[in-house]
Amino acid sequence: MKKIAYAQAALEALQEEFRRDDRIIHMSTDLPMELRQEFGEERVRVTPISESAFVGTAIGLAGSGYRAIADIRMATFGFVAMDQMVNQAAKITYMFGGQAKFPILIRMSIGAGMCLAAQHSISPYSMYMNIPGLKIILPATAYDIKGLLKAAIRDNNPVISFENTLLAPLMGEVPEEEYIIPLGRADIKREGTDVTIVALSRMVHEALAVAEEAAEQGISVEVIDPRTLVPLDIETIRNSVAKTGRLVVVDEACQTCSAASEIISLVVEEDNIFRCLKAPPRRVCGLDVPIPYSPPMERYVIPSRERISAAVRQVF
Numbered sequence: 001m002k003k004i005a006y007a008q009a010a011l012e013a014l015q016e017e018f019r020r021d022d023r024i025i026h027m028s029t030d031l032p033m034e035l036r037q038e039f040g041e042e043r044v045r046v047t048p049i050s051e052s053a054f055v056g057t058a059i060g061l062a063g064s065g066y067r068a069i070a071d072i073r074m075a076t077f078g079f080v081a082m083d084q085m086v087n088q089a090a091k092i093t094y095m096f097g098g099q100a101k102f103p104i105l106i107r108m109s110i111g112a113g114m115c116l117a118a119q120h121s122i123s124p125y126s127m128y129m130n131i132p133g134l135k136i137i138l139p140a141t142a143y144d145i146k147g148l149l150k151a152a153i154r155d156n157n158p159v160i161s162f163e164n165t166l167l168a169p170l171m172g173e174v175p176e177e178e179y180i181i182p183l184g185r186a187d188i189k190r191e192g193t194d195v196t197i198v199a200l201s202r203m204v205h206e207a208l209a210v211a212e213e214a215a216e217q218g219i220s221v222e223v224i225d226p227r228t229l230v231p232l233d234i235e236t237i238r239n240s241v242a243k244t245g246r247l248v249v250v251d252e253a254c255q256t257c258s259a260a261s262e263i264i265s266l267v268v269e270e271d272n273i274f275r276c277l278k279a280p281p282r283r284v285c286g287l288d289v290p291i292p293y294s295p296p297m298e299r300y301v302i303p304s305r306e307r308i309s310a311a312v313r314q315v316f
Helices: 006-020 033-039 051-063 075-089 125-129 142-154 203-216 234-244 259-268 295-301 305-315
Strands: 002-005 024-028 044-046 067-074 104-110 135-137 158-164 171-174 187-190 195-199 221-225 228-230 247-254 282-286
Touching: 002 006, 006 024, 006 033, 006 142, 006 171, 024 051, 033 044, 051 067, 051 075, 051 104, 067 075, 067 142, 075 104, 075 158, 104 142, 125 135, 125 158, 125 228, 125 259, 135 142, 142 158, 142 171, 187 203, 195 203, 195 234, 195 305, 203 221, 203 247, 203 305, 221 234, 234 259, 247 259, 247 305, 259 282, 282 305
Parallel strands: 024 044, 024 067, 067 104, 104 158, 135 158, 195 221, 195 247, 247 282
Antiparallel strands: 002 171, 135 228, 187 221
């Protein structure tokens, strides 16, 4: 195993897939120099600042036998390509009666914590969960982003990868040999018996820190990273809750209509799991406000270790 940064693991995933499949085309307003130097300008395109145009181009390429990667960069920029993603990419295979496949990977960065203010700190994955036809990955570690991106590139459906900006320098162990993480398979980051925490993206690391502190107080916390939101490995989560009887979901995005809300609903709707609950499930989410520019205010609206710890104590 080697130890590399999250961002480097993502780059390695793209490089390996480019070498494996010469049908892959990459488009972005930013130039990934390592890709351009190895694979050339025909396959690694620098686009005008028009996300709608190059996401639309990705759809056309995918329908013509290529595998397209559209790196939108900040998720905020994705909103100007919503028609292409939501009304076209998500629906086109269905509208063609399955006669054509549209393998597209759309990458977007998310998350607060860098004082980039309201427009550049959003985590909007729950919006896209509401659109049938889109798969969603949410990698939290170097190991996960490499394996998930490779799976997403090979998938014959549109896949959106939401990658938290603050994770880019995070170091992690990655195998030397090739591996792929199937979409829809959660990972138990830490095993426990008293409380289940389901944490999304960067919040996985905050939850692990809380679990370490809770262990010193005699509380055994199991931390689950769904890794993909669509498809969602709800069975792993339900099995954990059946064991612990307690559930806390940690999600940096706003609480209203959140991924956290959906996860809790899917747990409590299962009668056998509902009967195992020893306390009402808790959500620890971002506040329902635009992310403030002010550093103290920004920290206030994002889930903190203190808020996660308080939720664990509430259910225990």
